[in-house]
Amino acid sequence: MRHPTPFRVRRALIALLTAALAALVPFSAAMPAQAAAAPSSPSRAAAASGAGYWHTDGRRILDAQNQPVRMAGVNWFGFETANYVAHGLWSRDYRSMIDQMKTLGYNTIRLPYSDDIFKGTQPNGITYANGLNTDLQGLNSLQVMDKIVDYAGSVGLKVVLDRHRPDSSAQSALWYTSAVPETTWIADLKALAARYQGNTAVIGIDLHNEPHDPACWGCGDTSTDWRLAAERAGNAVLSVNPSLLIFVEGVQTVNGQSNWWGGNLAGVATAPVRLSVANRIVYSAHDYATSVAQQPWFSDPSFPANMPAIWDKNWGYIFKQNIAPVWLGEFGTTLQSTVDQKWLAALVDYLRPTSTYGADSFNWTFWSWNPDSGDTGGILKDDWQTVDTVKDGYLAGIKAPGFAGGGGGGGGDTTAPSTPTGLAVTGTTASSVSLSWNASTDDTGVAGYDVYRGTAKVGQVTGTSFTDPGLTAGTRYDYAVRARDAAGNTSPASASVTATTAGTGGGSSGCKATYKVSSDWGSGFNADITVTNTGSSTTKSWQVTWEWPGNQTISAMWNASYSQVGRSVTASNADHNGAIAAGASTGFGFGAAPGGAGTPVLSCRAG
16 A cells, blocks of 8 residues: 655645636536535524533534534644744735635634744744734744634634644654654643633644554554553643543554554544543544545545445544544645545545534544645645635535634633632642632633642632642742633633742752843843852752833743733743752743833842
C-alpha cells in the first residue's frame, strides 16, 4: 500500500479548478441546492444550539443545554508552519476571513499549531497595510491565536485546537520527538487548556495530528501505543479544564490492516480511550483522495460502491454502534480527477445530509480553507478571496447551523455569575494553604468555583472552601477565585489574598530585581526582569512585586506566573527557575499594554 509522503507540503498552488471542471461536475449534481437552502426541521431546531462547553452522549455531541450540535467546518492552517500564524493574513484581515467562513455556512475552525508557538514566536506573513490586521501588530503567535479565537467565538464559530506538528519543520509519526519530548507535548496541551479556560469558543483539543507507523493502538508499549498516550495527554488536559472535548485520531495500521495516517480507528472496538471525565471523548479520522496518494480501494472495480464498507471498518462503526461521536477532522482533494469527484460525492453522502438527519450525523472539518495546500487546494482560490464554488458546493448538504456568538459564550446563557467575595486564608501549614469565600449568585445557578494560585488554576470545587496541598515551607503564595455556571460562563476574579506557609524555606531571603524594556511600540511593550540572589544560600522560590504608575495590564508572561489586581502585579517563579544559587541570576519577561509605562519600583522576596 502506498501512503502519503511524510508530511503534506504546504506550497503555493500551481493551478486550481478550471471552468472545464465545473462543467464536468455541475454544482447541482454535486448536492441539490434545495438541501442547503431549505433545511428540514432537524436543522432549524438546532439553529439556537451551541451554548457553553459541550459533552457527548453516545454518538452525539450536546451543548451545555443538552441540545445536539453538528460541527461542519474548515481547517485553517499556518500556525504549525514557519509563519507561526494562520495563512492568508498577508492578503486579508483575519476578521474578514472568519466572516466569510460564517457567510458560507461553516460553523467550526480546526486550527493547527506546532509546539514552537510556546517559545514566544513572532508571526511573519501578516500585512498591516490599508488598515488590515492593525490589532495584531506587535503580538506573538499565541496572542494572535487569542484574537482569532475570540473573534470566531463572537460571531458564532467554534474552534478546535490541533497539535499538528511538534515543531514547524514537519509532522511526526509519534507524538514526541528527540527535540520535543512527551513532557513538553503534555505541558503545552495543559497550557492551552489553561489559556482558554472559560472561553467556550474553544470546545476541545485534537491531541496529535495523524499518528502513523510505528504508532500502534492497544499494543501496550508505552513508547508507541497511541491509545495509552492519548489517555495520558487527555487526562492531563482534563485536569486543567474538565469541560473540554478530547479529540483522538486513529493510527495507520491495526492488526496488519492499514489506512490513511490517523485514519484507522479499528482498535477502538476492543481498546477504547479511557478518560478521567466521562462523556468527553470524540474520535477523529482523516480520509483523502488520489490527489494526496493512491490507495488500492480507488482501483477496485466496484469503486465507489466499495467505500462505505471501508469507512465502516476504519471509523464509521464507532458512530453506527453508538460508541462515541466521530469527527472527520480532515478530508480533501483538488477534484482534478473523476475518481476524486466520485470519492467526494460518496463521502458526503456517507457523512449524512443535515436536511435528513440534523445533528445525528458525522462531524467534520474540510481540508482546507487555504488555497496553498499543494495536494488538495482549498475552499478559497489563489487570490484568497474567490470561493471555489464547485468544491464548496459538494459540501452544501452537510453544512449545519452556526452557533449564537458573543464573548466566547456560545449562545444560550451568556450571563456570568457574580464575582466571589470574602476570599480569606483560613489556615496554613508548612505545605498547605486553606481558603474560604462567600458564595456567588447566578441567573441559572453556580456550578462551581475555580481556584487560582497566581495564574495557574490549582483547584475546581463545588463548595466555598479549598485546601491547596504540596506547597513549599516559608513561601508566599497569591490566590484568587472565579465562579462558573453550567454554560461555562465565568465570573471576574475575586480580590486576591496572600498566604505564607509555615516554617522556613531553607534558603536566603535576599534578592534584587532589575527591570528593562526590550521593545515599546506605543500600543504595547515587552519587558525583561532579572532576579539576582543576594543571599548566601540557594533560593527555593522568589517573588517580585510592583505597582504600575499608569493603567498598564499584562497580557502574557513567560518563565514566571503572575497575578494582577488593579495596578499591583505579583510575579512568582516557574517550576524550573525557583532555585537560584548565591550570587546567580535568572530572568522572566512579559508583554503588556499600553506602552510608555516608565520603570516601576520593584520589590523582591526570596524563600
